Amino acid sequence: MQSRPTPASSLSTAPRADHVAIASLAIPSEDGAVRCVACAHRCLVRPGRAGICRVRENRDGSLVSLVYGQVVAANADPIEKKPLFHAYPGSVAFSIATRGCNFHCANCQNWAISQAERDGLAIRSFDLTPGEVVTAALAAGSRSIAYTYTEPTVFIEYAVDTARLAREAGLANLLVTNGYQTPEALDLFGPVIDAANVDLKALDDRFYRKVVGARLVPVLETLVGMPERGMWVEVTTLLIPGLNDEPRQVLALARWIAAELGPETPWHVSRFFPTYHLTDLDPTPVATVLRAVELGGEGGLRHVYSGNLPAGGEDTRCAGCGETLIRRHGFRATKSASLVKGRCAGCGHELAGIGFAEVDGTRDDS
Numbered sequence: 001m002q003s004r005p006t007p008a009s010s011l012s013t014a015p016r017a018d019h020v021a022i023a024s025l026a027i028p029s030e031d032g033a034v035r036c037v038a039c040a041h042r043c044l045v046r047p048g049r050a051g052i053c054r055v056r057e058n059r060d061g062s063l064v065s066l067v068y069g070q071v072v073a074a075n076a077d078p079i080e081k082k083p084l085f086h087a088y089p090g091s092v093a094f095s096i097a098t099r100g101c102n103f104h105c106a107n108c109q110n111w112a113i114s115q116a117e118r119d120g121l122a123i124r125s126f127d128l129t130p131g132e133v134v135t136a137a138l139a140a141g142s143r144s145i146a147y148t149y150t151e152p153t154v155f156i157e158y159a160v161d162t163a164r165l166a167r168e169a170g171l172a173n174l175l176v177t178n179g180y181q182t183p184e185a186l187d188l189f190g191p192v193i194d195a196a197n198v199d200l201k202a203l204d205d206r207f208y209r210k211v212v213g214a215r216l217v218p219v220l221e222t223l224v225g226m227p228e229r230g231m232w233v234e235v236t237t238l239l240i241p242g243l244n245d246e247p248r249q250v251l252a253l254a255r256w257i258a259a260e261l262g263p264e265t266p267w268h269v270s271r272f273f274p275t276y277h278l279t280d281l282d283p284t285p286v287a288t289v290l291r292a293v294e295l296g297g298e299g300g301l302r303h304v305y306s307g308n309l310p311a312g313g314e315d316t317r318c319a320g321c322g323e324t325l326i327r328r329h330g331f332r333a334t335k336s337a338s339l340v341k342g343r344c345a346g347c348g349h350e351l352a353g354i355g356f357a358e359v360d361g362t363r364d365d366s
Contacts, residue, residue, distance in 0.1 A: 019127075021068035023056055024157050025184050034063040039102045039153050039180045040218035052213075053154040054117030055100030067098035068158045071128045072113045073149045076140035078331040082176050083268050085305060085316060086353025087195040087232055088144060089326055090333035093174055094137035097149035098158065099123055103178050105201075105212045106277040107240060114150040115276075130162035134169050143355070144194070148176035153185055163192035172355070175231075178212075179219040186222065190229030195354060197234045197268075198223055202244035203253040211243060224260055232354045234266040236307070239284045239292055241272065250292045254299025263300045264319050264352035269293060270307030289313075303352070320349030 027035040029044075036043045036051050043051035045058040055066045079093040101114035108114055116123045128136070137145050145166045147159040152175055163173040175189065175196040200223065201207060205216040226233045235257055239245040250269075257265050269292040271284040289306050293313060296304030306313030316326040318338070323346045325339040338345045342356035 019066060019068050019070040020059070021065045021157050023063035023065050024160070024188060025182070026063035028061060028063075032058075032061045034058045034061065036063055037182050037184050038156050039151075039185065040182055040215070041102055041180070042182065050117075051102075053100045053102045053151070055098070055154050065155060065157050067100060067155050069127055069129050070098055070125045071096050071133075072099050072116075072123055072125045073097045074126075074128060074133070074136065076137075076142060077146070078333075079144065079146075079174075080314075080328065080331050080333055082146055082148060082174060082197050083236065083305070083307060084174060084195055084197055084234055085268075085314070085326075085328075086234060086266050086303070086351070086356075087174070088172060088355035088358060089316075090335070091143035091355070091358075092141055093144045093146040094133070094140055094142040095146040095148045096128070096133055096162075097147070097152075098155040099125070099150065100154040101151040101178075102154055102180055103151065103212045103214055107211065107238070107272065108276045110149050111276045130158065130165050133162045134165045134171065137166065137171060138169060142171065143358075144172035144174050146174040146176060148174070151178055151180070153177065153181050156185060156188060160188050160192060163189075167192055177222075178214075179222040180214055181218075181222050181225075183221075183225060186225050186229055190226075190231065193231050195232040195234070196226055197236055198226070200235050200237055200253065200257075202237070203249060203256055204244065207244055211240075220256075220260070227261065233261060234268065235261070236268040236270060237292075238270045238272050239288055240278070241281055241284055241288070245284065245288050245292070247291065247295060251295045251299050254296045254301055254304075258300030262352075264302050266303040266305065266353075267296050267301050268305045268307050269296065271309060273308070316351070318344040318347060318349050318351065320344060321347040323347070325351060 025037045032047045034045050041052050047058050050057040074096045077095045099116045152159045172194040179198040208214045208216045273283050293304045302319035314328040323338045327334045
């Protein structure tokens with residue numbers, strides 16, 4: 001007989017010297033196995049084994065995280081790099097990651113850290129407690145902390161503990177995620193996460209099963225569930241030639257975003273470059289990305305941005321009248337005089353997102 005996940009508030013997640021911490025989301029079984037309910041794989045983890053992510057392990061009938069406070073990347077990034085264009089534009093997001101991921105995307109850009117366990121790679125890491133992350137973020141002049149580069153759900157205990165301290169220090173919290181959370185994980189993230197960029201790879205379950213080793217429906221459920229828990233959401237789709245760039249697929253995806261998340265949800269369509277296990281493909285033609293931007297508009301979206309292109313396609317315009325409100329070049333964001341306290345001065349339409357009232361001048365981190 002299985003029990004419900006133990007509430008995170010009743011757990012001591014303090015790690016030992018080897019970065020092991022009790023997992024917050026687990027259902028033990030009488031036979032010693034443990035069901036991990038952090039992500040939608042819901043792995044049944046046998047004693048001495050790890051889940052698909054390779055960093056959540058069953059030790060003597062208890063599920064533990066192997067990466068609490070063990071960071072493989074920590075950088076002060078422009079928030080536009082996440083990309084998040086409608087959350088505190090022009091600000092710095094202190095960005096951290098541990099190793100591990102619950103996907104194994106054939107096109108992974110950060111495979112050296114996300115797939116290190118799967119590929120048997122040794123990777124340099126260093127220790128940062130949640131408090132030290134917040135201290136470093138403040139010292140770097142950051143407005144937020146981003147849990148990114150790999151999948152933050154696999155280090156949810158570390159992310160949530162850090163996010164709680166960040167909130168107390170006046171910092172916002174951001175997720176850059178594949179969206180494969182369970183409702184239980186979203187309930188943990190909800191009170192502390194302000195904004196998320198979710199990678200919606202395709203509106204095609206076959207693509208998810210073949211290219212990333214997952215399913216589509218949980219990602220769609222996460223995208224709907226995040227705003228219900230108070231998170232601002234933006235969506236990114238990497239267009240891969242021959243796999244998810246067919247115009248009808250792209251239009252259907254745009255229409256889904258507009259219908260389910262709202263027409264003013266930002267959608268970032270990005271250009272693919274050969275990497276990891278997909279080095280046999282050509283880069284996405286620029287024309288394909290530009291056509292996807294057009295299809296986004298045809299699908300009902302008001303804020304569609306092109307990514308991984310040399311220039312252009314990243315300005316934010318008023319959804320009411322089309323006036324340019326924020327200009328971007330590279331990672332430089334410049335507020336227009338037409339953006340006043342989060343509204344278009346011309347027509348009064350409120351710009352969808354968070355943190356616009358704080359925008360003052362420019363920041364150049366390119």
